[in-house]
Amino acid sequence: MRSKCFVGFSGYGMPVxxxxxxxxxxxxxxxxxxxEAxxxxxxxxxxxxxxxxxxxxAAEVGLRAAVASAALEDHRYDLADVRGGTVTDPIVQGALRVSESLGGMTDLWPRAPRQVLARLHMLAARGSVAESDLGRLISGADRIDALAGLVAGNERTPPxxxxAIVHAELITLRPFAGPAGVVARAAARLTLVSRGFDARGLVGVEAGHLTREPEYVGSAGAYATGTPDGVxxxxxxxxxxxxxGADEIPRIGDEVLAPSGG
Incomplete structure (x- = not known):
């Protein structure tokens, strides 16, 4: 079934x-x-x-987010093994590269989202897809243009x-070969950071999706129908x-403080 969203958007490809x-x-x-969130x-x-x-x-959140994002692509490993450097799975390594690189893309994302998406895919998919496919769209070019127009310069839509819409569109389209979901989740994170909702990159939304994985998969499929209930x-x-993701912050904070007693 072909996805029916972009839901209710106007001005495709134009600054908002x-x-x-x-x-x-x-x-x-x-x-x-x-x-509430x-x-x-x-x-x-x-x-x-x-x-x-x-x-x-932030470093621990980034690590956990990467492991969760890879798991959502069905590449599942224990956090301790990834932390210990024993996991060489290219999807996990790509998710780690993406997580580590997000800070350097924060300012560029609202100015050149197409460029950032290509860069995210190159980081995420290196070693898992053909070199010629890195950063190259394989579907949905028109809707990616529309999404880029929605992101660029948009200071009006609540972050x-x-x-949420950036993530849903990219996870629905899967416009890149290989781990397109890693790209979708990273682009959503960039949106939260660049718009100041999570300026320090401390909210591991990816881990939240993994915790609620059946709901994540089901609601993403519902969004793709384009119905109000689905959206x-x-x-x-x-x-x-x-x-x-927010509730994980104090737990990680307590772990960081524990060795020194605060």
Missing amino acids: TNDPLAPLLALTGVEDAFT RERVDAALRHRALRRNGGQV LLLA RSWLRHYAAAVIE
Whole structure:
């Protein structure tokens, strides 16, 4: 079945001058779910470990996010094994490269999203697809243009809503060969960081998706139908995954503080 989304977007390929996604917030339960996610993130970001050990927490979040993103591509490994450097699976290594490189793409993402998507794929898929396919679209060029037009210069759409749509479109289209889902999840993370929702990259949404994996898969499929119920299902899942990621921050923070006693 061919996917029916892009849902309700106008001005394809053009910089956003109003918010074409605003009607999605009126879907039942979506705005409340997003508000709760924002509040849980704000609360988590007050954890005392972040005052002096924020870099360590961010590094651990990035590692866990990469392992989770690879697992969602069905390349599943224990976190300890990946941390220990014994896992050579190219999908895992690609997810790690992507996670480590996101900070350098934050400023470019809202200015040149097509370029960033190609770069993300090159990082994610190196060693798992043919060299000639790295960074090259294999489907959905028109919708990628539309998505790029939505991302570029968009300061109106709430960050969480924009990230959710970026993720859903890319996971629906799978426009790149190989681990396209790694690219989708990274692009959504870049949206949250670049728009200031998670400026320090501390919310491991990927781990939230993995924790709720059946819901993640089901709601992504529902989004692809293009129905209001399907889109609502995805948006509510995305908020729930953000909450899962937020709730992980204090747990990681406590682990970072534990060796020194605070």
